[in-house]
Structures are given as C-alpha cells and as structure tokens.
Amino acid sequence: MRKIICSLVSLTATVIVISAVAGAAETLPSAKDGLNRALDLYNSERYEEAANRFAYLANIYPQDEYQTIFRFMAAKSLYKAGRFNEANRGFYNFIVDFPNSSYLAEAFFYCGHIAYKSGSFRECAENYLKAISIEPNSKTAEIVLANLEPLLNNDLTLSDLTWLAQNVAQYDGEGVVKYYLGQKQLESGDFKSALISFNAYLSSHAKGKYAVEAKQAIDLIQDSNTTRPITIGVLAPLSGSYSEYGLNLVSGVKLVFDEIAHIGGRDIELKIKDTAGDPVRAAAAVKELASSDPAVIIGPLRSESAVAAAVAANCIGIPLITPTASQKGISSLGDAIYQISPPSEELAASLAEYAISVLGIKEFGIISPGDFASRQVTSAFSSKVYELGGEVVATTFYESGQTDFGNQIKPIHDVLVMKTEEKIAAGEIDSLIYYDTIAGKWLDSKAWRVSLGALFLPGYSDELAMLVPQVRYNVIDTRYLGLFGWDSPKLVDRIGNYIQGAIFATDFHQGATGTAWNDFNHRYRQKYNREPERVAALAFDAASLVKTAIQNGAVTPDSMSAYLNKVQNYQGASCMINFKSTSRANNAVSIFQIDGHSFDELK
Known part of the structure; x- marks a missing residue:
C-alpha cells in the first residue's frame, strides 16, 4: 500500500510539473506583447515593476530585435525609480554593448544626469558633450545643450573648463566649451587667455550660436586693453x-x-x-x-x-x-x-685665445666661484687653453659669500713651488733666491715667491677686491685675467695697485664712447x-x-x-x-x- 501511495504522489507531482510547464508555454508573451505590457507599467509610473519586466524580457529574448529597447528601458526605469547606481551601470553597459544604437545619445544624456546628481559636474559635462556629438542637429542635442549651458556657466570651475577643452575637444563640435571657457577667463580677469579662447571659437564657428557674444567679448577686452596699464x-x-x-x-x-x-x-x-x-x-x-x-x-x-x-x-x-x-x-x-x-663661456674662450695667441702666456691657474655657471665658464677657459697648447696648473673653487681664500690659493702656490724646485734642479733659476744664507737653511716653501703666467679669476668685483690681495699675500707673481667683474672703477679705487695690467673680456665697458x-x-x-x-x-x-x-x-x-x-x-x-x-x-x-x-x- 505504501508503494502505491508513493507512486501516486510521484505521478501527481509529475502531472503538476507538466501542467505548469504547459501553462507557462501558453501564457508566455511574445516579445512585442511583453514590450507593450512593460511600457504600460512605465507609463503608469510603476517604475520598479517596469524595470523588472524589461530586464526579464531582455533575458528571455537575447536575440530579439527589441533587445536594445529592453536594455535601454530597463536602465531608464531604474533611473525613474531612483536607483541611480544601478541605472548608471545599466546605461554604461548599454553604451558598450550597443555603440550604434539610436538610443546612444539618450543613454549618455542620462549618464550625465546621474553624474550631476552625485556632484560630478565635470563627468556630467563630458557625457552631455558626447550625447550632443552623436546627433548634433537633433532634438535630443537641443535638449542636452539646454542642460549643458547652465552647467558650464554656473557649476564648472575654470579648472574644469580648461580640462574639458584639453581632453574632450573631439566631442565639442559646437565649440560650447571654448566659448564658456573664454567667459570664465574673462570673469577671472585673465584677458589674455580669454582672448585666445574666443578667437579659437570664432576660427571654427564664425557663424556659430555664440559668435555675436564672442565678438562682443573680444571688443570688450580690446577696449579694456587700451586703458589698462x-x-x-x-x-x-x-x-x-x-x-x-x-x-x-x-x-x-x-x-x-x-x-x-x-x-x-x-x-x-x-x-x-x-x-x-x-x-x-x-x-x-x-x-x-x-x-x-x-x-x-x-x-x-x-x-x-x-x-x-x-x-x-x-x-x-x-x-x-x-x-x-x-x-x-x-x-x-x-x-x-x-x-x-653673451654667454660667459664665449667670453672666457676668447680671453684664453687672446692670452695665448697675442700675449704668449702658456701657464695658467684658476680660482673661480663654485656655482654651476662659473664652473661652465672655467671649463670653457681650460678647454681653449689646452686646445691651443697651454696648461692649467691648478683649478680651485670658492663659495658665495666667502672672505678667506687661503684654501683656494694654497694648492696653486704648492704646485708652483714644485715647478720652481724642478727649475732650480735644472739650473733655470738661481737657488740663492730661496736660501737664507745667514741662517744657513732654505726658506719655508710657504714664503717662496713663485711666478705664474696668468691667473684667471672670473668672479664679481666685491669678491675680487678680497681675493686679489690674498693672492699677493701668498707671494704669487702673476698677471690677472677675468671677465666683466673686473670692469669696475670701484675695484680699481680699492685695489688698483694690485691689478695693473689685468686683462678682461666683456661685452660692455662703462668708459665707452x-x-x-x-x-x-x-x-x-x-x-x-x-x-x-x-x-x-x-x-x-x-x-x-x-x-x-x-x-x-x-x-x-x-x-x-x-x-x-x-x-x-x-x-x-x-x-x-x-x-x-x-x-x-x-x-x-x-x-x-x-x-x-x-x-x-x-x-
């Protein structure tokens, strides 16, 4: 008996399932009927139900000719129901899946609305511009532009408009961003940039919607320019x-x-x-x-x-x-x-060439400011010296504001002492000059008076006024070379006895005629x-x-x-x-x- 009951129950269940399937087959609407019923729900402002119905139809009719309508209306119903995040995903998926749809401009339009509601004004403007660019002369474009203009005028900052002009210009076929950017620049007092923006608008939209206003703005700027300092x-x-x-x-x-x-x-x-x-x-x-x-x-x-x-x-x-x-x-x-x-490198090279070719000097030392520009000058001078067969025996650098140059002078003096010792050994110099006959010993090398063909000092006059006497104190006999820092009457007044015969290269001399x-x-x-x-x-x-x-x-x-x-x-x-x-x-x-x-x- 138990087996019979179980069999009957199983049979009954089977009959119910079969009947349900048969019933469903009988009540399943056609795509067109389903669309009409869903539209009735939408027009009755039953947006939640409409959204579900359109989504259901999109799922069961994936290849139907109404598929784009189902998908678009499902997103639009979600928007009307206030489910903006879901609607936004729906519209963007629609844009990706149906890039040639006749509803594409409207989809971007609604994406713009959603961005505006979230406070993303720049994104809103970008979507509006894309909507207009798809059908620029359509009724939809006219409606979108009516929404875009107050956004550009009231909600977007100068930075936002500049970004749009630089990054989405391909969608601004009407030049609306250029025009409103010019207006915002004009309001901010940036007349130069405003003039550029208005002229850019007129160059491509001489008879555009904003042409008269753009020309008036240009006239205003030009009138202002005639009175502004x-x-x-x-x-x-x-x-x-x-x-x-x-x-x-x-x-x-x-x-x-x-x-x-x-x-x-x-x-x-x-x-x-x-x-x-x-x-x-x-x-x-x-x-x-x-x-x-x-x-x-x-x-x-x-x-x-x-x-x-x-x-x-x-x-x-x-x-x-x-x-x-x-x-x-x-x-x-x-x-x-x-x-x-002129570049100081050229002055330095010209001076080195004159010193070697005209004055016959072959041996040089350099004490220079340590900044990058002065090092470049020093390099140019040295390069020309070596190019013409001369020698730079030592190069030292000092810092801005320095007053004691002993550490920069000593290396040069030391090298010259070594060279002097070589000349003494070769019999080219009388050793008695450096020998204390009374004490019966050599003078301390620090006190040796040494000679150098020329010392290149490319510093400023206030530095030279302190540096040159210290060179003399360190008993170096030399001829001074320099650049425009030497062209100073004040320098001559302060240390004129030390610098007679100094030679300098410059582009200017205050004693000119x-x-x-x-x-x-x-x-x-x-x-x-x-x-x-x-x-x-x-x-x-x-x-x-x-x-x-x-x-x-x-x-x-x-x-x-x-x-x-x-x-x-x-x-x-x-x-x-x-x-x-x-x-x-x-x-x-x-x-x-x-x-x-x-x-x-x-x-």
Missing part, C-alpha cells in the same frame, strides 16, 4: 649677497620708465620682485607676475636664477630678457627668451649721483628695447616677442644688440686692459 615685470636680487647688483639692475630699468611713465595713452607699471639670488624664488616670482599679465619680464641677474625664471616664463608664455645672465643656452629654453650679455653711452651716463649720474656700472647699463638697454617695442605697438607678450625677434644692430648704451640672427643671444665681445685708472680697449 602696460605691466613690465622686473626680477632682481634686492636682498642677499648680490643685492648691490640687483639694485643697479632696477636703477637701470627705472631710469627708462621713470622718465616716460605713459606710452600711447597708457600707464607703464613696473612690478619688481626680489629673487634674493635664489632660483626657486625666481621661478615663483615669474608665476606671481603672471597674474598681472605682463608684456615682458626683465631680469634676473645671475644665470642660475635666469634658467629657472626662463623655464617658468616659457611655460606661461611671457617673454623674458635677461640683461646680465650669460650662461650658454639660456635663450634656447624658450622661443621668447633673450640674452643681452659714443652718443648712446654719453646720454645714458649723463642721465644716470644726474638721477642717482653715482657712476653707472655694467649691470645698470645692460638693464637700461633691456628697458630701452622694451620701451621702443611698446612705442611700436608691442603691448602684449606675443607682439613683444615678434618685435624683439627682429632686433638687429640696435646700438645700446652698453653694446650693439642683435637678436635676429643670433638665436636671441647677443654675441658682442671686447677685451680691455687696466692701465692706471683707465681701461684700454685691446680688441
């Missing part, structure tokens, strides 16, 4: 070890613009920044100046700071003229970087009641070039660069200046000799 940045070390030179640089610039404070009806505004001789501060100062939209920057003083400032200025797009920095290659750091003072120099010299002494030095004269020439450029209409960075690139045979107070055929690095070199209180030009 023309800003000129000045970088100089006004504190620290090189502050005296920094003050001279500023004095040279101010001599030009204190006397002509207005050009073409616009004020000239000098923005002066202290670099303290520090490259990091120089680069930071350039970035600070950028907010004032300067037409050009003059400075800084030394090469290390100039390199940092030139890189920063080039990145921002501001022309920079360094009057005095002379490291080779600074002008190559950007298309609007200019050097008035000619109308330009005489005019500058007179004006400088009248204003500051002191003799002008090299730094002031070179800075004056840089400022005079800028003044001439402005008088010729170069009031923006681009027009300033265009003008300076054409400068050729400009006779300044300090030297002749050429940028046109010299890769923006001037190349004037002269050689002088100190004679009494005069500087005689030798070459």
Whole structure:
C-alpha cells in the first residue's frame, strides 16, 4: 500500500510539473506583447515593476530585435525609480554593448544626469558633450545643450573648463566649451587667455550660436586693453649677497620708465620682485607676475636664477630678457627668451685665445666661484687653453659669500713651488733666491715667491677686491685675467695697485664712447649721483628695447616677442644688440686692459 501511495504522489507531482510547464508555454508573451505590457507599467509610473519586466524580457529574448529597447528601458526605469547606481551601470553597459544604437545619445544624456546628481559636474559635462556629438542637429542635442549651458556657466570651475577643452575637444563640435571657457577667463580677469579662447571659437564657428557674444567679448577686452596699464615685470636680487647688483639692475630699468611713465595713452607699471639670488624664488616670482599679465619680464641677474625664471616664463608664455645672465643656452629654453650679455663661456674662450695667441702666456691657474655657471665658464677657459697648447696648473673653487681664500690659493702656490724646485734642479733659476744664507737653511716653501703666467679669476668685483690681495699675500707673481667683474672703477679705487695690467673680456665697458653711452651716463649720474656700472647699463638697454617695442605697438607678450625677434644692430648704451640672427643671444665681445685708472680697449 505504501508503494502505491508513493507512486501516486510521484505521478501527481509529475502531472503538476507538466501542467505548469504547459501553462507557462501558453501564457508566455511574445516579445512585442511583453514590450507593450512593460511600457504600460512605465507609463503608469510603476517604475520598479517596469524595470523588472524589461530586464526579464531582455533575458528571455537575447536575440530579439527589441533587445536594445529592453536594455535601454530597463536602465531608464531604474533611473525613474531612483536607483541611480544601478541605472548608471545599466546605461554604461548599454553604451558598450550597443555603440550604434539610436538610443546612444539618450543613454549618455542620462549618464550625465546621474553624474550631476552625485556632484560630478565635470563627468556630467563630458557625457552631455558626447550625447550632443552623436546627433548634433537633433532634438535630443537641443535638449542636452539646454542642460549643458547652465552647467558650464554656473557649476564648472575654470579648472574644469580648461580640462574639458584639453581632453574632450573631439566631442565639442559646437565649440560650447571654448566659448564658456573664454567667459570664465574673462570673469577671472585673465584677458589674455580669454582672448585666445574666443578667437579659437570664432576660427571654427564664425557663424556659430555664440559668435555675436564672442565678438562682443573680444571688443570688450580690446577696449579694456587700451586703458589698462602696460605691466613690465622686473626680477632682481634686492636682498642677499648680490643685492648691490640687483639694485643697479632696477636703477637701470627705472631710469627708462621713470622718465616716460605713459606710452600711447597708457600707464607703464613696473612690478619688481626680489629673487634674493635664489632660483626657486625666481621661478615663483615669474608665476606671481603672471597674474598681472605682463608684456615682458626683465631680469634676473645671475644665470642660475635666469634658467629657472626662463623655464617658468616659457611655460606661461611671457617673454623674458635677461640683461646680465650669460650662461650658454639660456635663450634656447624658450622661443621668447633673450640674452643681452653673451654667454660667459664665449667670453672666457676668447680671453684664453687672446692670452695665448697675442700675449704668449702658456701657464695658467684658476680660482673661480663654485656655482654651476662659473664652473661652465672655467671649463670653457681650460678647454681653449689646452686646445691651443697651454696648461692649467691648478683649478680651485670658492663659495658665495666667502672672505678667506687661503684654501683656494694654497694648492696653486704648492704646485708652483714644485715647478720652481724642478727649475732650480735644472739650473733655470738661481737657488740663492730661496736660501737664507745667514741662517744657513732654505726658506719655508710657504714664503717662496713663485711666478705664474696668468691667473684667471672670473668672479664679481666685491669678491675680487678680497681675493686679489690674498693672492699677493701668498707671494704669487702673476698677471690677472677675468671677465666683466673686473670692469669696475670701484675695484680699481680699492685695489688698483694690485691689478695693473689685468686683462678682461666683456661685452660692455662703462668708459665707452659714443652718443648712446654719453646720454645714458649723463642721465644716470644726474638721477642717482653715482657712476653707472655694467649691470645698470645692460638693464637700461633691456628697458630701452622694451620701451621702443611698446612705442611700436608691442603691448602684449606675443607682439613683444615678434618685435624683439627682429632686433638687429640696435646700438645700446652698453653694446650693439642683435637678436635676429643670433638665436636671441647677443654675441658682442671686447677685451680691455687696466692701465692706471683707465681701461684700454685691446680688441
């Protein structure tokens, strides 16, 4: 009996299952009927049920012609139900699986909505732009644009708009980002960048939706530019070890613009920044100046700071003229970087060649500042000496601010003592010079007076005023060679008895003759009641070039660069200046000799 009951139960269960399957087969809707029922649920705002129904249909009809509708509407129903994360996944999966669907633009549109709700405004704008790019002239694009415009105007930052312009430009077929970026830049006071953005928009959308507004904005900027001051940045070390030179640089610039404070009806505004001789501060100062939209920057003083400032200025797009920095290659750091003072390496090589070829000197020593630029100069001098058959017996370096140079002089003296001993042994020198006949012993070698063909000292005048007497104290007889640091009346006044016959190479000499120099010299002494030095004269020439450029209409960075690139045979107070055929690095070199209180030009 138990077996019969079990069999009946099993049979009954089988019949029920078969009947259920048969019933399901009878009630399973067609894809089209299922779509209509699901749409009825959606239109009745029963979004949760609609989402489930569309997802169910997508699963049971994977190959049906309505598959894209099922998938899209499932995501849209989730969105309407407020299940945004699930809806977002649904839309993105739809975009990936159906890249050619007619619902693609709408899918991006809803992804944008979801991003907006989560506060991701940049992502929202990116999705809106993609939606518009798919059907740019459709009703959908018109609706999307109506949502995009207030987003660009009110919610996105200047940084967001800049990012969009740089990274999703391929989707901005209407130029809407370019236009609103220009508006945001205009609001922030960045007129230069706004002008670039509006012009970029008009170049590709001359008859676009925002063309009239863009032209009006350009007119507004240009009208503003005719009344705003023309800003000129000045970088100089006004504190620290090189502050005296920094003050001279500023004095040279101010001599030009204190006397002509207005050009073409616009004020000239000098923005002066202290670099303290520090490259990091120089680069930071350039970035600070950028907010004032300067037409050009003059400075800084030394090469290390100039390199940092030139890189920063080039990145921002501001022309920079360094009057005095002379490291080779600074002008190559950007298309609007200019050097008035020739590379010190060229000056050093020219001096070495003159010393060997004209003066017949074959043996040299070097005591140089230890900074990178000075080491490059030292290398150029040494290379030319060896190239021409000479010898550098010793090279030493000192730190900025150093006052005791004994450790730098001693190695040179020691080498010369050894060479003297060799000459004594060879009978070339009378040994009695170094022998104390009364005490019956050799003099201490530290007291030996030794000779050296020439000692190359490429430092600054304040360093030389301390260094040269210490060389004499260490009983080294030599002829001094140097660069522009020697071209200083103050140096001659302080240690003139030590440096007679010293020879130096420079691009400028303050005792020059000619109308330009005489005019500058007179004006400088009248204003500051002191003799002008090299730094002031070179800075004056840089400022005079800028003044001439402005008088010729170069009031923006681009027009300033265009003008300076054409400068050729400009006779300044300090030297002749050429940028046109010299890769923006001037190349004037002269050689002088100190004679009494005069500087005689030798070459």
